[in-house]
Amino acid sequence: MGDIFVLIISCIFINNIVLAQYLGNCPFLGTSKKMETAVGMAMAVIFVLTMAGIITWIINTYFLVGLGIEFLRTIAFILVIASLVQFVEMFLKKSIPALYAGLGIFLPLITTNCAVMGVCLINVQEEFSFVEALISSIAYAVGFGLALILFTGVRERVILGRVPKPLQDTSIGLVTAGVISLAFFAFKGMV
Amino acid sequence: MLESVLFTLGLGLIIGLALSFASRIFYVYEDPRIAKVENLLAGANCGGCGYAGCSAAAEAVVKGEAPPNVCILDSKENVDKIAEIMGLEAGSAEPLKSFNDCEGGSRATDRFYYNGLNSCKAVASLYGGKRDCWIGCLGFGDCIRACGFDAIKMGENGYPVINKEKCVGCGACERACPKPILKVRTMTDRLLHLNAEDDALAPCAQTCPAEIDIPRYIQHIRHGEYEEAVNTIRERNPLLLACGRVCPHPCESWCRRGIEDEPVAINHLKRFVADYEMNSGNRIPIGKAPDTGKRVAVIGGGPAGLSCAYFLQRAGHRASIFEAMPKLGGMLRYGIPEYRLPKKVLDWEIEGILNLGIEHHTNVRLGRDFEFGALIAAGFDAIFFSIGAWNDYRLKIPGEELNGCYTGIDFLSRIGNEEPLTIGKRVAVIGGGNTAIDCARTLVRKGCDKVHLVYRRTRKEMPANDVEIEAAEHEGIEFIFLASPNRVTGDDQERVTGLEYLKMELGEPDASGRRRPVAIEGSETVLDVDMIITAIGQSPSAEFRGKGDRLDDISWTRWNTFEVDPATHQTNVPYIFAAGDAATGPALVVDAIGGGRKAARSIDLFLKGKPVVPQPKAILNKHIEETIFDSVLGIEKTDRVEAPEIPVSERIDNFDEVDLVISEESALREANRCLHCCRLCYDPDQARV
Numbered sequence: 001m002g003d004i005f006v007l008i009i010s011c012i013f014i015n016n017i018v019l020a021q022y023l024g025n026c027p028f029l030g031t032s033k034k035m036e037t038a039v040g041m042a043m044a045v046i047f048v049l050t051m052a053g054i055i056t057w058i059i060n061t062y063f064l065v066g067l068g069i070e071f072l073r074t075i076a077f078i079l080v081i082a083s084l085v086q087f088v089e090m091f092l093k094k095s096i097p098a099l100y101a102g103l104g105i106f107l108p109l110i111t112t113n114c115a116v117m118g119v120c121l122i123n124v125q126e127e128f129s130f131v132e133a134l135i136s137s138i139a140y141a142v143g144f145g146l147a148l149i150l151f152t153g154v155r156e157r158v159i160l161g162r163v164p165k166p167l168q169d170t171s172i173g174l175v176t177a178g179v180i181s182l183a184f185f186a187f188k189g190m191v
Numbered sequence: 192m193l194e195s196v197l198f199t200l201g202l203g204l205i206i207g208l209a210l211s212f213a214s215r216i217f218y219v220y221e222d223p224r225i226a227k228v229e230n231l232l233a234g235a236n237c238g239g240c241g242y243a244g245c246s247a248a249a250e251a252v253v254k255g256e257a258p259p260n261v262c263i264l265d266s267k268e269n270v271d272k273i274a275e276i277m278g279l280e281a282g283s284a285e286p287l288k289s290f291n292d293c294e295g296g297s298r299a300t301d302r303f304y305y306n307g308l309n310s311c312k313a314v315a316s317l318y319g320g321k322r323d324c325w326i327g328c329l330g331f332g333d334c335i336r337a338c339g340f341d342a343i344k345m346g347e348n349g350y351p352v353i354n355k356e357k358c359v360g361c362g363a364c365e366r367a368c369p370k371p372i373l374k375v376r377t378m379t380d381r382l383l384h385l386n387a388e389d390d391a392l393a394p395c396a397q398t399c400p401a402e403i404d405i406p407r408y409i410q411h412i413r414h415g416e417y418e419e420a421v422n423t424i425r426e427r428n429p430l431l432l433a434c435g436r437v438c439p440h441p442c443e444s445w446c447r448r449g450i451e452d453e454p455v456a457i458n459h460l461k462r463f464v465a466d467y468e469m470n471s472g473n474r475i476p477i478g479k480a481p482d483t484g485k486r487v488a489v490i491g492g493g494p495a496g497l498s499c500a501y502f503l504q505r506a507g508h509r510a511s512i513f514e515a516m517p518k519l520g521g522m523l524r525y526g527i528p529e530y531r532l533p534k535k536v537l538d539w540e541i542e543g544i545l546n547l548g549i550e551h552h553t554n555v556r557l558g559r560d561f562e563f564g565a566l567i568a569a570g571f572d573a574i575f576f577s578i579g580a581w582n583d584y585r586l587k588i589p590g591e592e593l594n595g596c597y598t599g600i601d602f603l604s605r606i607g608n609e610e611p612l613t614i615g616k617r618v619a620v621i622g623g624g625n626t627a628i629d630c631a632r633t634l635v636r637k638g639c640d641k642v643h644l645v646y647r648r649t650r651k652e653m654p655a656n657d658v659e660i661e662a663a664e665h666e667g668i669e670f671i672f673l674a675s676p677n678r679v680t681g682d683d684q685e686r687v688t689g690l691e692y693l694k695m696e697l698g699e700p701d702a703s704g705r706r707r708p709v710a711i712e713g714s715e716t717v718l719d720v721d722m723i724i725t726a727i728g729q730s731p732s733a734e735f736r737g738k739g740d741r742l743d744d745i746s747w748t749r750w751n752t753f754e755v756d757p758a759t760h761q762t763n764v765p766y767i768f769a770a771g772d773a774a775t776g777p778a779l780v781v782d783a784i785g786g787g788r789k790a791a792r793s794i795d796l797f798l799k800g801k802p803v804v805p806q807p808k809a810i811l812n813k814h815i816e817e818t819i820f821d822s823v824l825g826i827e828k829t830d831r832v833e834a835p836e837i838p839v840s841e842r843i844d845n846f847d848e849v850d851l852v853i854s855e856e857s858a859l860r861e862a863n864r865c866l867h868c869c870r871l872c873y874d875p876d877q878a879r880v
Contacts, residue, residue, distance in 0.1 A: 063198060063202075064198075067195075067198055069194055069195045069198055071195075072195055072198060072199060075199070076198075076199075076202055079202060079203070079206060080202075080206070083206040083209070083210055086210060087209065087210060087213050090213050090214060090217040091213065093217065093219050094216070094217035094218070094219055160310050161309075161310075161313075162309035162310075
């Protein structure tokens with residue numbers, strides 16, 4: 001049980017997917033101008049990442065490793081994640097239109113999100129068990145959401161500030177991300 | 192090797208099959224038109240239409256929630272194609288434009304030089320200091336940054352200026368502005384907007400019954416933009432040539448310069464730009480909203496009727512005017528003499544209004560030439576009554592029926608209609624209002640030897656305009672104050688020979704605050720005259736009543752006027768509206784124009800199926816308390832421009848226009864006297880410079 005707790009803390013704070021591993025920067029910068037958008041994106045990522053983590057773990061453990069063809073991992077994961085997102089989009093549109101209306105715009109963005117791919121690959125490299133893979137996927141996604149929402153909160157304030165012209169918009173965004181990232185390094189001492 | 196090939200193929204097969212089945216199972220029917228429409232939208236996902244991206248906008252168009260031209264970036268061809276897909280007529284919505292109501296003026300204390308965050312939003316929410324003007328522009332340009340179309344620039348005075356050509360009406364600036372300054376509105380919204388508590392309104396603009404944005408048009412004159420000035424006036428008043436001549440300018444009494452100096456000659460400036468347009472020979476084009484197909488009958492083509500028809504037509508409705516007299520213009524034509532408002536000027540102005548496409552019928556009187564039922568049968572969606580007040584009150588004294596007795600409006604309208612009248616040599620005009628003065632000055636020009644004006648109170652209580660009274664004095668009209676007519680004497684041929692009156696003295700003040708005149712016993716005096724004109728007020732003539740149709744249901748006031756809601760001008764019959772003298776009793780031309788516009792707003796709401804309710808926060812010509820000052824600092828007295836007038840000797844025997852237009856040079860000088868008050872925005876330090 002203690003290991004699981006450490007895993008959760010480490011995935012959310014210490015090895016935060018955006019701020020420590022620098023994955024998923026595109027949606028991190030792209031959807032962080034408005035809190036509403038950021039929350040929608042965070043929810044979509046949690047949903048997709050959990051699904052992708054489980055399915056890629058199954059494929060890896062039972063097919064790739066079983067057949068001894070681990071070198072196909074990347075290509076197989078890309079295929080699986082992309083089709084999964086499409087499938088989820090179709091499923092939601094038909095079955096849960098309300099959720100689709102909420103997440104709809106963000107789902108296609110995740111299709112090519114490196115954070116999702118990254119987490120799936122980490123799960124495999126770390127040789128996690130199924131439960132560990134499930135928990136790490138959720139925790140990494142929560143970490144992404146946390147970083148995104150924190151960052152958006154800061155950015156909404158920065159817009160009000162007197163920013164020198166060359167630093168405006170994305171530039172100041174990257175600087176801000178760097179500072180938040182530094183702050184997250186402090187979590188290294190936690191474990 | 193084989194395993195990897197088989198695995199890849201297998202994975203592909205499974206995914207392919209799964210997705211195929213999924214798309215079959217989870218198929219949601221989508222109108223194919225949505226995709227077609229979406230292809231024709233600009234695809235920028237800018238959100239300017241108010242929907243979440245182009246697909247959402249396309250969906251709204253197909254559902255009929257949005258018009259074909261919902262996309263603010265779309266070209267005309269694409270809009271036409273979308274309309275074709277939807278089987279609709281293109282261009283059924285009016286374009287939105289952004290307007291900046293705060294022009295800075297002589298900036299008030301509220302122009303922040305604040306060393307914190309460089310943004311209006313931040314200053315408005317973070318700075319907690321004293322703020323006099325909660326309306327005024329903060330000048331940090333949030334709107335400029337918000338505009339995605341490069342349509343807003345910082346003007347040289349530190350307030351944003353909008354380029355109307357580039358503005359697409361997306362509303363980003365309105366959302367970015369923390370103050371109620373930038374407003375994205377359609378032209379109709381602006382035309383029919385009533386002055387509200389949270390608008391930037393100088394005291395003069397609050398006072399003007401037509402709600403003209405006076406500081407703005409004076410600002411345009413100051414910059415030499417005469418056409419813009421005319422357009423600004425026309426947003427609220429289509430009869431600027433007439434008003435520039437006859438308006439008693441209540442606005443000038445509230446001019447802030449008037450507190451320390453003489454007020455700005457606002458009306459002379461209006462007349463200057465109005466005459467500028469007329470003398471240039473070109474009519475400035477007047478914008479119009481797309482046709483709505485709704486029809487409104489306007490009964491009476493006076494100032495209220497013309498104003499209402501003009502605003503309805505500009506809002507896209509179709510107005511038809513029915514006028515009982517041979518020509519349009521109402522009291523402007525038949526009540527105001529030629530020397531104050533030349534007929535050819537009025538004709539030019541009315542022609543411009545009719546050019547909007549307003550249908551008109553003259554020489555038709557409701558109840559005599561056509562019935563109310565015929566209007567309903569003709570398919571009019573609403574009826575507007577602006578029949579004016581043409582029934583002269585009578586004195587009810589003996590001898591009033593003798594030959595040589597006339598009533599004011601009857602006399603003036605017969606002169607206006609160029610009917611031959613026998614004019615006496617010595618005439619008494621009874622009454623103290625503008626109509627009485629108009630009669631008296633007309634008689635002088637008709638060659639009377641002596642014109643007396645008989646009024647039962649004193650000069651101070653005369654309701655006529657001061658300038659008119661003065662002009663009448665200069666033209667040799669003799670005023671007999673404190674005199675109440677008692678009897679008209681006649682000879683055996685029933686001709687008037689004299690007017691007997693009682694001398695009066697002033698007693699206690701009455702309901703109107705004027706001291707009530709009381710007759711002095713035994714003071715009968717006879718004035719030797721051969722013609723008498725009674726001009727003591729009028730009421731609407733409603734001879735169409737009592738025919739057993741819906742008109743009989745309308746409530747009337749005890750002054751014989753239409754009973755209307757003062758804010759909406761709607762009568763108790765929902766589709767019937769009334770304004771002008773018919774609703775208010777005799778009042779100013781500019782009151783009638785303002786009333787016509789207020790009624791047009793209500794009719795527009797009614798025709799669009801919205802509830803006809805007063806506009807929230809409308810001030811309706813009341814004053815906003817905090818904007819009325821006792822003193823204004825930093826004013827250096829300068830001479831007010833006076834309009835040149837023809838000398839008495841040259842004007843006394845003809846009907847040439849007496850007051851002339853001011854020169855361009857004087858107009859520019861006068862425009863510079865304007866403090867450009869925008870509600871509170873006034874800085875004495877800057878004014879000294």
